[in-house]
Amino acid sequence: MKLKIKANAYLKGLIIVSKPHLWLGWAEKHARFFANTISLSRWVDAQDKAVFNDYYTSKRDNTKREHLYQHIVDSYELNKSPFQYLEFGVSEGHSFRWWLSHIDNKETTFHGFDTFEGLPEDWGFFSKGAMSSSIPQVEDTRATFYKGLFQDTLYPFIKRGDLKTECRKVIHMDADIFSATIFTLTTLAPYINKGDIILFDEFNVPNHEYSAYKIFTESFYVKLRTIGSVNNYYQTAFIVE
Ligand SMILES: C[S@@+](CC[C@H](N)C(=O)[O-])C[C@H]1O[C@@H](n2cnc3c(N)ncnc32)[C@H](O)[C@@H]1O
Structure with a gap:
């Protein structure tokens, strides 16, 4: 030895x-x-294929993610009781607007975080600054946007007491890049409760969201159960157990 x-x-x-x-x-x-x-392949192989998913499909269709959103809303009766919707990576607000327009509970609040100046670093074929957009114009008073790096806006959000720990959270990770995803998940870790929902928009990208998911769940001993996916696990949702 x-x-x-x-x-x-x-x-x-x-x-x-x-x-x-x-x-x-x-x-x-x-x-x-x-x-x-290799790790992702093992993860996919272990998935219960009876859970809402389309594996294996030869065609990626981004509109399918809305079927996943609807499945989550219906399965967890998200219109019946208030929750906090936190979206990390808003850009022009396509997914944010979907959630805003499909949840009519007046006490549910919607929080969108983004630099609104695009990606802070290169990601695959996208260069730093790609996906830059102006803050979405929405009339709904339940929605608030936080402009800046998550690394600068999330701590103040928590310190102000704006993160409501007592109600359910739907955390929508759509920042694409590893650093932003791991930062957000680890920062929110102490406030994540059983029954919260975590949704990834690019889950099956090995070095980015998948890697952040793996490191997060293995380091914090957080147990996430898959509740649905589309586009071969590109968009994947979990519930915290
Ligand atoms: C794919 S876009 C979001 C798309 C949007 N959810 C939709 O479906 O329309 C990714 C966004 O993440 C943002 N982003 C990535 N890393 C970030 C960080 N560390 N802080 C703030 N925003 C970040 C980028 O500015 C970009 O707008």
Whole structure:
């Protein structure tokens, strides 16, 4: 055992002094992608296919996400009692408006967070600044928007007491990128309760939302049960158990 530990430490030392980042740095992202894809594949394989989903479909159709939203609203009777809807990544407000127009409970409140200056970093084929938009104009007084990085707006939101811990939360993650997703989930972790719903818009992207989901659930021992998905788990919803 001791010998194994020594050999392991020696080998690690050798690898680090040989500066692999200089000759293997190009492989870092690909290796992470490969590992996360294997993990995602295991996750998909373990899913109960009887739960609302369309796996496997050869065509991605973004309008299907609204069927998922409706399924959640109906299954959890979200129109019957008030909840807090928190959307991270609002852009022009397509998904935000859907939720606003399909929930008529007057006490439900809607909170949309975004830089409104686009992505704060590159994401796949999208460059920093992509998806920039102006704050959506909505008449509904139940809606509030918070302009800025989540990293700057979420703590003040919580400190002001605007996050209502006693009522159900629907947390809609649509920021696309890993950093924003992991930041938001870990910041909200102490306030997440049994019965809250967490919805991802790009769940099956291995190095981004999937990776954030994996790290979050494994680090906080949060148990999330899948309640529906569309587009081969691109959009996936969970309930906190
Ligand atoms: C895909 S768009 C949202 C689309 C919208 N939910 C819809 O369905 O119409 C992603 C948004 O996330 C925002 N975003 C990503 N990371 C962010 C961060 N750290 N802070 C604030 N906004 C962020 C970007 O500005 C962008 O508008």
